[in-house]
Every structure is written in structure tokens, then in C-alpha cells.
Amino acid sequence: MKLLEAKNLYKSFGNIDAVSDISISLNVGEVIGFLGPNGAGKSTTMKMLTGFLEADSGSIEIKKFDLSKDPINAKSIIGYLPEGAPSYSDMTVKSFLFFVGKMRGLTDELLEKRLEIMLKDINLYEVQNQIIETLSKGYKRRVGIAQALIHDPNILILDEPTDGLDPNQKFEMRKLIKSISKNKGIIISTHILEEVEAVCSRTIIISSGKVLLNKDTKDILKNKKENLDSIFRKITK
Amino acid sequence: MKLYFEKLMIIFNREFTGYFRTPLASIFLLVFLALSAGMTFFMGQFFQRGQADLNSFFVWHPWLFLVLMPAIGMRLWAEERKSGTIELLMTLPVTNSQLVLGKFLASWFFTLLAIIMTIPIWITVNYLGEPDNGVIFISYLGSWLMAGCFLSLTSCLSMLTKNQVIAFIVSTISCFIMVMAGFGLVLASVRSWAPLWFTEVIQSFSFLSHFKRIQYGVLDLTTFIFFISMIMICISINIFLVQLKKAD
Numbered sequence: 001m002k003l004l005e006a007k008n009l010y011k012s013f014g015n016i017d018a019v020s021d022i023s024i025s026l027n028v029g030e031v032i033g034f035l036g037p038n039g040a041g042k043s044t045t046m047k048m049l050t051g052f053l054e055a056d057s058g059s060i061e062i063k064k065f066d067l068s069k070d071p072i073n074a075k076s077i078i079g080y081l082p083e084g085a086p087s088y089s090d091m092t093v094k095s096f097l098f099f100v101g102k103m104r105g106l107t108d109e110l111l112e113k114r115l116e117i118m119l120k121d122i123n124l125y126e127v128q129n130q131i132i133e134t135l136s137k138g139y140k141r142r143v144g145i146a147q148a149l150i151h152d153p154n155i156l157i158l159d160e161p162t163d164g165l166d167p168n169q170k171f172e173m174r175k176l177i178k179s180i181s182k183n184k185g186i187i188i189s190t191h192i193l194e195e196v197e198a199v200c201s202r203t204i205i206i207s208s209g210k211v212l213l214n215k216d217t218k219d220i221l222k223n224k225k226e227n228l229d230s231i232f233r234k235i236t237k
Numbered sequence: 238m239k240l241y242f243e244k245l246m247i248i249f250n251r252e253f254t255g256y257f258r259t260p261l262a263s264i265f266l267l268v269f270l271a272l273s274a275g276m277t278f279f280m281g282q283f284f285q286r287g288q289a290d291l292n293s294f295f296v297w298h299p300w301l302f303l304v305l306m307p308a309i310g311m312r313l314w315a316e317e318r319k320s321g322t323i324e325l326l327m328t329l330p331v332t333n334s335q336l337v338l339g340k341f342l343a344s345w346f347f348t349l350l351a352i353i354m355t356i357p358i359w360i361t362v363n364y365l366g367e368p369d370n371g372v373i374f375i376s377y378l379g380s381w382l383m384a385g386c387f388l389s390l391t392s393c394l395s396m397l398t399k400n401q402v403i404a405f406i407v408s409t410i411s412c413f414i415m416v417m418a419g420f421g422l423v424l425a426s427v428r429s430w431a432p433l434w435f436t437e438v439i440q441s442f443s444f445l446s447h448f449k450r451i452q453y454g455v456l457d458l459t460t461f462i463f464f465i466s467m468i469m470i471c472i473s474i475n476i477f478l479v480q481l482k483k484a485d
Contacts, residue, residue, distance in 0.1 A: 050328040053484050076330040086321035088251075090258045102247045103329045105240075147325070 001028045002063075003077075003155050003185040004049065009058035011044055011209075018044040019055075020209040026155065026185040031177065033200030033217065034189040037236050041209040042189040043083050046159050049187070050080045062155065076105065079153035081161055083189075085144030089133035093124055093143055096132060097150055104151035111150075118146040121176065137164040145173070149180070156186045162195060174199050193228045197221065203228065207236040244331050248339025249346075252313075256347050265309060269351045272301055277358060289366025294358055295376045295452045299416045299445050302380075302387045307408035309347065310391030311401045313340045314479070319399040323483055333479045337472055341392050348384045352377060372454030379451030382464035383444055387412050389471035396478040412444075419443025 004026040011019040019041045026032060036042045047053040049060060051071050060067040062074035088096055097118060101111040119125045122142050127135060132143060141164060148156060161177070162170045170192075177186060177199050190196065196203055196217060203220055205213040212235045220228055256262040273294065277283050281293025317323040326336060359377075362368050391408040398404050417423050418439050428436045440446050447460045 047324070047484065052324050052328050072330045072332070075328060078328070080325075080328045082321060082324040082328070084321055086325050088255075088322060089320070090255060091251075099247065099251050100325075100329070103244065103331060105330065 002026070003028060004063075004187075005059075005061045006045075006049060007059050009045065009048055009060070010056045011041075011048060011053065012056060017209050019048070022058075022206065022209070022211055024049070024187075024204065026187060028154075028185055029182055030202060031181045031186045031188065031200045033196030033203045034187055034206070035191075035193070035196060035203060035232060036189075036206040040207045040236070042206060043159055044209075045206070046080075046157055046187070046189060050078055050157055051075050052082075076151070077154050079148035079151065079156045081144045081148045081156075081158040083159040084163075085141045087132050087140065087143050087147065090131065092129050092131055093135070093146075094119075094128045096143065097146055100147040101150045106151055114150050114152065118150055122146045122149075123172070138166060138169045141165055141173075142169075145176070154184055156180070156184055158186065158188045160189055160191070162190065162192065170195070193232060197228055205232060205235060212236065241332075241335065245335045245339045245342075248331070248336055249343045252340050252343030253347060255343075256309075262347070265305065265347075266351055266354060269301070269305055270354055272305075273297065273355055274358070276301070289362055289368040291358065291362055291368065291373050291376065292452065294355070295380060295448075298380045299383065299448055302384050303412040303416055304409060306348070306384055306387035307391045307405045307412060309344050310388045311395050311404040311408060313344060313392045314396040314475075315398055315401045315404040318396075318482075318485075319401070327479075327483055333476045337392070337475045337479060341389055341472060341475070344388050344392070345381075345385050348388065349381055352381055352384070369454060375454060375456055376452050379448055379460070379464070382461065382468075383448050386415070386444060386464055386467045386471070389468045389475070390415070393471045393475045393478060396475060396482055415442065415444050417443075417445070419446035419449075 002025060004024070006022065006024045009019050009022045010017070022041070022045055024032070024045075034042050034045070044053065048055045051067050051074065054068065060074075062077050065074040065077070067074040088099070091099065094115065097115055098111065101114060106114060119128050122145055124139070124142055124146060127139055132140060135143065141161065145158070145161060148158065158177075162173050165173060174195065177188070180186075181199070188195070188200065200217050203213065203215055203217045204211060213231070220231065226234075256265075276297040277291075277294040281296060283293045286293060314323075317326060359373055362373075363370070390411055391404070394408045394411060395401075395404040398407070420443075424436055424440055427439055441463075447463050450457050450460050
């Protein structure tokens with residue numbers, strides 16, 4: 001089932017073309033690894049897919065909702081972790097997740113259930129009453145993931161979810177993404193190629209705002225002569 | 238419609254309680270109460286005047302608000318933009334008007350709390366004499382509406398920068414201009430070169446002129462309409478600016 005269909009997206013900032021003719025489709029059970037060098041247009045594309053930025057042209061359909069015409073319904077299906085995992089640092093973990101859950105329209109009863117699941121699955125139990133400002137980078141990132149998942153969205157868009165995590169936390173995060181990917185569509189932007197190999201079913205490489213490669217990760221890995229690392233360097237040079 | 242206000246209230250609650258999560262609320266309330274009482278009793282010579290009214294209390298409000306309201310409102314949007322939470326906020330299923338109104342109302346009701354905490358002065362004047370409580374009530378209402386004007390203007394300007402200090406300075410200057418527009422000295426200097434209608438327009442935009450009328454117990458509908466219109470105009474511009482500047 002198709003969850004997201006973005007067609008011919010263009011976005012420029014002044015004279016700079018940040019995104020030129022990018023099309024992406026996302027199906028249930030699919031995890032897309034969104035790769036590209038710094039300034040390739042990954043974050044800009046993600047911001048457009050989540051409705052934070054409006055595309056100069058092109059269309060984005062989230063399930064049956066047109067993002068530009070029906071942003072409220074379209075946004076309610078998406079969970080988003082922005083770059084740097086911003087959160088309200090003066091709130092406690094629990095109150096922040098409660099706030100996002102309420103904004104997502106969850107009832108108190110459902111929200112309590114989802115909070116329990118999030119605190120358990122994302123290992124936030126022991127810090128649930130701690131002020132976010134006092135948490136380590138790894139915990140802050142986990143809080144960001146929890147807020148993106150609080151409403152159990154169909155689509156999850158994660159901008160560098162493992163940035164700043166230690167190897168154990170990265171492993172846990174990948175395990176979590178894999179476990180929830182069965183009934184969701186996930187787009188992950190990352191610089192870590194091994195992460196794409198480990199969790200992503202499809203790989204999209206972009207550079208200078210253009211899609212250079214859009215292929216099943218399995219097919220890329222079949223090629224014994226070249227690995228993802230060498231392909232990335234070759235096409236983004 | 239119910240859902241619209243539900244979301245607005247969630248934003249309102251987060252913002253309103255936010256003032257109390259940091260020392261900001263206690264510092265603000267303390268400074269506001271100390272300054273308003275100090276100005277009333279010492280500079281306004283409350284006792285020496287021997288009159289049972291609160292003119293010496295309300296006369297300082299435009300000057301107090303011109304510094305204190307930007308202090309309350311400077312964080313409304315500048316902080317969201319600086320910390321990146323604006324991206325989180327604006328990818329939630331919520332409209333810009335819900336966000337702007339929720340934030341503005343939280344700051345405005347926080348100010349109402351500060352104003353309510355000055356009621357002991359009202360009780361004192363009733364204990365000492367027989368004031369016109371209707372006039373005092375209207376003055377309180379006018380004072381709160383004027384605070385709303387300052388706050389909506391500050392909220393608007395706070396969307397233009399990521400730096401709270403800049404938001405504070407620009408807002409204070411803008412509020413100062415809005416107050417000074419009705420000051421005799423300014424009007425006299427404008428009158429010397431501009432036509433009469435222009436001077437009247439400037440005067441009509443002055444918070445001071447409008448507040449003075451309320452302060453003296455004139456229940457002037459145009460003054461209330463002026464304050465409410467100013468708030469609505471600033472909120473509308475704020476909604477437009479959120480759309481325009483969110484990703485800058």
C-alpha cells in the first residue's frame with residue numbers, strides 16, 4: 001500500500017536550487033535510506049515531505065491527502081524527528097511526550113497507554129520525570145524518537161536519528177526501527193552507510209538536489225565488486 | 238470548532254505553565270509588583286495626594302508595560318526559532334492561527350495574573366476612602382487591554398529574529414514609539430511641519446492618549462475598539478510572519 005507519493009519536487013532559496021525534480025514513493029513495510037553529502041538537499045526534502053516547507057512546485061500526497069490542500073490530516077499520519085532532535089528543554093520527558101500526544105489528538109486513555117509503550121520500548125523509563133535540558137545527547141535523541149512515534153504514525157521520517165549516539169545506542173535504535181517497520185513506511189536520512197545496509201530496504205542517494213540512485217538495497221549489495229561506500233563516493237564526487 | 242479550541246488550549250497551557258517552569262514568572266511578578274507599588278506610593282505620592290482614586294497607580298502602567306511586556310513576549314517565537322522547536326511545532330497537525338493565538342493568550346493571561354495581584358492596592362484605597370470603583374475597574378480593564386497591545390506587537394517582532402535580546406530591544410523601542418506618539422512634545426514637533434489631520438492620526442495611534450481617557454473613567458467605546466483592533470492587527474501580521482519566516 002502506498003503511503004507517500006512525492007512527485008517532481010523543486011525548492012530553491014534565492015539563486016540556490018536546493019531540490020531539483022525529486023520524486024519519492026514510500027510503501028508499507030519499506031525503509032528508505034536517504035543518503036547524500038552535506039548540503040545535498042536531504043533535510044530540505046524531508047522538511048517538504050513533513051509540511052514544514054512548501055515546495056516551489058511538485059506535489060506530495062500522504063495516503064489520500066494532498067499535503068498542500070489538507071495539511072492537518074496529512075500531518076497527522078506522519079511522525080517526524082527533525083535534525084538535531086529539538087525538544088522543549090524546560091519540560092520533563094513525560095510532560096513533553098504528553099504535550100505532543102495531545103497535539104496529535106490522542107485521548108487521555110490512549111495517550112497513557114502509548115506513553116507506557118514509548119517509555120518502555122525506547123528506554124526512557126528512568127528519566128521520565130527528568131527535565132530534558134539535563135539529559136545526555138543520547139537520551140535527548142531518544143526523546144525525539146519517542147515524540148515522533150507517540151501517535152503510532154503510518155509514516156515515520158527521521159532526520160539523522162542515530163547522530164550523536166554511542167555504538168550500543170545505535171544498535172538499539174536500528175533494532176527499534178527494524179521492529180516497527182513492518183506496518184509502517186520509514187524514511188531515514190543518514191551519513192552512516194552501514195546503517196543503510198543494516199536497516200533500509202531501499203537506498204536513495206541525492207546530490208546537489210537531484211536523485212542519483214534509487215535502488216533496492218538488496219540489489220546494491222548483490223554486486224560483489226562494489227559496496228555502498230564505493231558507489232556513494234563514485235556518484236557523489 | 239471544538240477541536241480548534243482544544244488544540245489552542247493545549248498550546249496555551251504549555252506556554253502558560255512554561256512561565257512557571259523557569260524563574261521568569263516569579264522574577265516578573267516580583268519586579269512588576271515592586272515597581273508598580275514603588276511608583277504609586279513614592280513617585281505617584283499616593284498618600285500625599287489625599288484622593289481616593291488610583292490615578293497615581295495607573296499613570297505609570299504605560300511606562301512599566303513598555304519594558305515589562307517585551308520581557309514577557311520576547312521569547313514567544315525567538316526561542317522557538319533559535320532552538321529549532323518551531324520545526325517540531327509546525328509539523329504537528331495544527332494551524333498557524335492556533336499557534337499564534339495560543340501563545341499570545343498565554344502571555345496575556347499571565348499579565349492578567351500580574352495585574353490581579355495588584356488588587357491589594359484597590360482594597361487599600363477602599364479602606365482609606367470612597368473611590369469610584371467603576372472607574373477603577375475600567376482602568377484595570379484598559380490597562381490589561383493596553384498590555385495586550387504591547388504583547389501582540391512584541392510577539393510579532395519576536396518572529397523576526399532568533400535572538401531574544403534583539404527581540405526585546407526592538408519591541409521596547411516599538412512600544413516606546415507607540416506610547417510617545419501621544420506625548421505633547423512629539424505632537425508639538427509634528428504639528429510644526431505636518432498638517433493637522435496627520436497630527437491627529439499620530440495621536441489616534443498613541444497608547445498613551447487612549448489609556449489616559451480610560452484612566453479618567455471615560456468609558457469610550459472607540460478606545461476599547463482601538464486596543465482590540467490593534468491586538469487583532471498584530472496577531473494577523475504575526476500569523477502571516479510565522480508562515481513567511483518559519484524556515485529562515
